[in-house]
Amino acid sequence: MGIQIAPSILSADFANLADEAAAVSNADWLHVDVMDNHFVPNLTLGLPVVESLAKAAAQPLDCHLMIEDPDRWAPGYVEAGASSVTFHAEACRAPIRTAREIRAKGARASMALKPATPIEPYEDLLPELDMILIMTVEPGFGGQKFLDVCVPKIRRTRQLLDQHGLELWIQIDGGVSADTIERCAEAGADVFVAGSAVYAADDPNTMVDKLRTLAEN
Numbered sequence: 001m002g003i004q005i006a007p008s009i010l011s012a013d014f015a016n017l018a019d020e021a022a023a024v025s026n027a028d029w030l031h032v033d034v035m036d037n038h039f040v041p042n043l044t045l046g047l048p049v050v051e052s053l054a055k056a057a058a059q060p061l062d063c064h065l066m067i068e069d070p071d072r073w074a075p076g077y078v079e080a081g082a083s084s085v086t087f088h089a090e091a092c093r094a095p096i097r098t099a100r101e102i103r104a105k106g107a108r109a110s111m112a113l114k115p116a117t118p119i120e121p122y123e124d125l126l127p128e129l130d131m132i133l134i135m136t137v138e139p140g141f142g143g144q145k146f147l148d149v150c151v152p153k154i155r156r157t158r159q160l161l162d163q164h165g166l167e168l169w170i171q172i173d174g175g176v177s178a179d180t181i182e183r184c185a186e187a188g189a190d191v192f193v194a195g196s197a198v199y200a201a202d203d204p205n206t207m208v209d210k211l212r213t214l215a216e217n
């Protein structure tokens with residue numbers, strides 16, 4: 001396991017995605033935000049872009065589906081080349097079936113929680129998942145301010161996993177920077193998405209290394 005840093009290409013130049021992936025060659029995963037303008041008030045990209053990027057990028061793709069009806073779409077993202085697929089608890093009708101379909105196709109299954117969605121109702125389905133994504137902003141846009149109110153949920157999620165003897169990753173997404181990453185790591189997170197912090201840095205790769213070092217300490 002260990003700390004994973006996943007830059008979000010939402011903050012990259014969409015006309016140069018292959019170069020933007022190469023600019024974060026030190027990153028463990030590449031985070032791809034899929035938005036449908038229904039689940040969130042923003043529109044980004046879909047299957048054809050993921051399929052091309054999976055061929056062009058050296059890093060595994062971590063697809064975060066901020067879409068309605070992920071039950072229908074999630075397995076297609078594995079076929080398009082994603083190594084992990086995250087659906088939102090608030091949008092998914094059959095999370096166990098969807099997680100099993102993602103895993104059966106060979107990717108990690110992950111479920112995301114918006115800031116106001118608690119982890120506790122999902123305790124019993126944790127063994128069906130490889131990762132929990134705890135949003136630390138309201139999903140939809142990069143560059144938002146980190147929500148400190150979400151940190152206790154990170155800690156409670158790690159406690160639940162420990163109680164059940166489960167080794168899921170806990171991923172944090174939203175407002176992650178050199179200023180906020182340590183409190184998330186201390187609370188039990190080990191996978192960190194960072195969009196604006198990485199791509200606005202003078203050297204994105206140096207920022208990736210800096211974030212990893214801060215999370216590891």
Ligand code: DX5
Binds near residue numbers: 033064173
């Ligand atoms: C927001 C997306 C994030 C976004 C994070 O809804 O899910 O992945 O790219 O951007 P920053 O790191 O700038 O908050």
Ligand code: ZN
Binds near residue numbers: 008032033064173
């Ligand atoms: Zn995301």
